[in-house]
Amino acid sequence: MPAYWINTFTAVRDEGKLAAYVELAGPAMLAGGGRFLARGAPAAVLEGGEVPRISLIEFPDVDAAVAAYHSPAYQRALEALGDGATREIRVVDGVG
Incomplete structure (x- = not known):
């Protein structure tokens, strides 16, 4: 069952650290089996506060999403981001 990474x-x-992160994180997600479904600033905020950026990435399953997070390539992206941003990351199962 597919799983979805919500960042x-x-x-x-x-912004410089964010740009360095994006340059490294995208290829790391693709190498881990991810497929970007959406990314960028929210088009509309219906509830909750403003957030500057969201990514939605589809993976074959939860294990693939978690493995992508722990991959050396993604860890390099996290090092590049450092304290340049705060985030919340969730992985949810798709519905069958």
Whole structure:
């Protein structure tokens, strides 16, 4: 069953670090079997506060999503981001 990685940036403090992260994180997600379904600033906020950026990535399953997070390539992306942003990441199962 597919799984979905939801990456919500709650604050961006350093655009340069964010750019370095994006350059490394995208290829890391693709290498881990991910497929970007959506990314960028929210088109509309219906409930809750503003957030600067969200990514929605489909993976074959939860294990693949978790493995992508722990991959050396994604860990390099996290190092590049450092304290440049705060985020919340969730992985949810798709519905059958």
